[in-house]
Amino acid sequence: MSYLVFARKWRPQVFEEVVGQEHVTTTLKNAISSGRVAHAYLFSGSRGIGKTTTARILAKALNCQSSDKPVAVPCNKCESCIETTQGRSLDVIEIDGASNRGIDEIRQLRENVKFSPSKGRFKVYIIDEVHQITHDGFNALLKTLEEPPAYVKFIFATTHKHKVMPTILSRCQKFDFKKIPTQMLVDKLKDIIKQENVNIDEDALFMMARSADGSVRDAESLLDQAVSFSKERINTKDVVSMLGTVEEEAFFEITAAIINKDSEAALKIINKITNDGKDLYQFANGLLEHFRNLAVARLNAKADGLIDLPKETIDRIYKQAAEFDINDIISFFNLLSSTHEIMRKSGLARIQLEVAVIKFIKKPLPSGQKDNHRGVSSRPAVNPTMAQGSKTVSQDAPDNTNYMPGASQEINISTLTEEAPKEQNNVVMSVQENVLPDSILTLAEVRSAWQYVINGVKSRKISAALFLMEGLPSGIENTTVTVDFPQKYVFYKEALERNENRCIIEKYLKSAFNRDLSVKFAVVDDLPAAQEEPDKAQSKPPVDANPAEKQETKQKPGANKTEPIVDLASQIFSARIIRKE
Incomplete structure (x- = not known):
């Protein structure tokens, strides 16, 4: 007798043996017991999870000769059950939808439907990959499917339910088959190796179950291959070699190198994986899953069922x-x-991959940050306000503590487009824990952190940051910060009053001062000059970011008479005014 592969040898023969599809098998058993079997069923789901197997069990249950009516548990001993199991029953017709997809084949099926079953109670048509049938073929089947003879049952199976015509779907009872969890696959494989007297490491079973991606057939095929690969006990290295995957240990090693900021060790691990002929794309895929598991473990003290790995690996x-x-x-x-x-x-x-790992290992820590955990930074704690005498509010914050609107600010118009999405590179979002939310907030503190707020707004919306640059905090009352704009920038003030822009500004005010603050905008004749402000009496005037450009502007008559919107457009597009009319 020829060798029978595990996927066929251990194929379920009754509903109770079908793994992980209780919602389907229970419904079908109850329908059979109560005599409420529909004339058409549609089984959908991914490969190897029991669609065709369940269809065959249903066909056996309908025609089982152990009783004078359909039974929920076929005997697998009568002539009908044996013929159906062996695929030679005249009353159970299995059709491949991919090779019998045209209208001619469907017309032939309609003709055959007219003939009564030869031995059993029902004539059962199992059409696999039914979504492959053409549009005309489906249309030819509609009438027969809607009102078939009493002795005909249709069972459709497909991996692409959405490709089946709605008119077909509406004529069927639909069952969605689920992927099998890894642990359930491992238990199934354990049952097989116990009966096959095969010695195998549990870690190797987990590796095969994970590679099967929820498919029982794939898992059984991998086990069959592993038994042939190793003559004695099957260990994890054998399975890794057979599958061409990377051992779990490699993910722990490269993660340890990242924790220790050891770029040399990380590069050696990648080099070893490459020399071993492994697919680096699949390695990156596994590393992504490893960091997903780390995130789950970091957030959840009891991640039962969320990490599909052996207990020792989860620890x-x-x-x-x-x-x-x-x-x-x-x-x-x-x-x-x-x-x-x-x-x-x-x-x-x-x-x-190498550059990505090095980039993360070598990333700079935020200002004042200590190197915890042997190199991997803990949550940064930076206070953007003047509390504790800190002046560093962000990576892009100016050296001067007092903010004044104007062209000398640190926001570089030429790089806004490139830097805008990189919020973490521009704004330190955390707040120092020792900031007291109920402490009195002064105008000086607001102005000292104003550049921080602008940088934050810049990371979300560039235009709002450009408008906000021309304003100046002028007062604070309770929890409301007032920002003044010159009369010539009334357009900016109106734009920032839109709810979207206001929410962004208030978000970074809250981040800066660890409290809920609102903002309102006002228009004044003109903003005070830097030398007129008491807060700046002892401070140095801000240094112009581009003195050559300023000198060039001074030499152009009438340059200070341009409209604000023209100035804004010139800055954004790095343009220069050629002629005024």
Whole structure:
């Protein structure tokens, strides 16, 4: 007798043996027991999860000869059950929708439907991959499907339910089959190796179950292959070699290198994986999953069912996650996700991955940040206000503590477009824990942190930041900050009063002072000059960012008479005025 592969040898023969589809099998058993079997069913779901198997069990249950009526549990001993199991029953017709998809084949099926079953009670048509049938073929089947003879049952199976015509769907009872959880697949494989007397490591079973991606058939096929691959006990290395995947240990090692800021060790790990002939794209995919597991472990003390790995590996993940801050995990995950997409399109996968890892390892810590956890930063604690004498409010904040509107501010118009999406590079979002929300807020403190607020608004909306640059905080009453604009910038004031812009500004005011603040805008004849402000009596005037450009502007007669909107357009597009009319 020829060898029978595991996927066929251990195929379920009764509903109770179908793995992970209780919502389907229970409904079908109850329908059979109560005599409420529909004339058409549609089974949908991914590959290898039991659609065709369930259809065959249903066909056996309808025609089982152990009783004078359909039974919920086929006997698998009568002639009808045996013929159906072996695929030679004349009353159970299995059709491949991919190769019998045209209108001619469907017309032939309609003709055959007219003939009564040869032995059983019902004539059962199982059409696999039914979505492959053409539009004309579906239309030819509609009438027969809606009102078939009493002895005909249709069971459709498909992996692409959305490709089936709605008129077909409406004539069927629909069942969605689920992917099988990893642990359930492992239990299924354990049952098989117990009966097959195969010795295998549990970690190897987990690796095969994860590679199967929820498919029982794939998992059984991998186990069959592993048994052939290794003559004695099957260990994890055998499975890794067979699958061409990367061992879980490599993910822990490269993560440890990232924690220790050891770029040399990280590059050696990538080099070893490359020399071993592994697919770096798949390695990056596994590393993404590893950092996802770290994030789950960092957020959830009991992540039962959220991490599909052996208990020993999950314990290691919890231990490694404790050395990370959640913000660092998310940051690297985002960086690796972008790199993963580039690697798929690029022919330089190794270089892309190496640069991404080095970039994260070498990223600078925020100002005043200590190097915790042997190199991986903990949550930054930077106070953008004058509390505790701190003057550093962001990476782009000016050296002078008093803010004045004008062209000398630190926002560089030429780089706004490139820097806008990089919020974390421009704005330190955290607030020092020792800031007291109920302390009295002074105008001097508001002005000292005003550049921080502008940088924050810039990271969200460039135009709002440009408008806000021309304003100056003039007072604070309770929790409301007043910002003045010159009469010539009334357009800016009106634009910032829109709800969207106001919310952005108030968000960064709250971030700066650790309290809820509102903002209102006012128009004045002109803003006070820098030398007239008491706060600036002892401070140096701000240094012009581009003295040559300022000198050139002074030499152009009438340059200070341009409209504000013209100035704004000139700054954004790096333009110069050629002629005025």
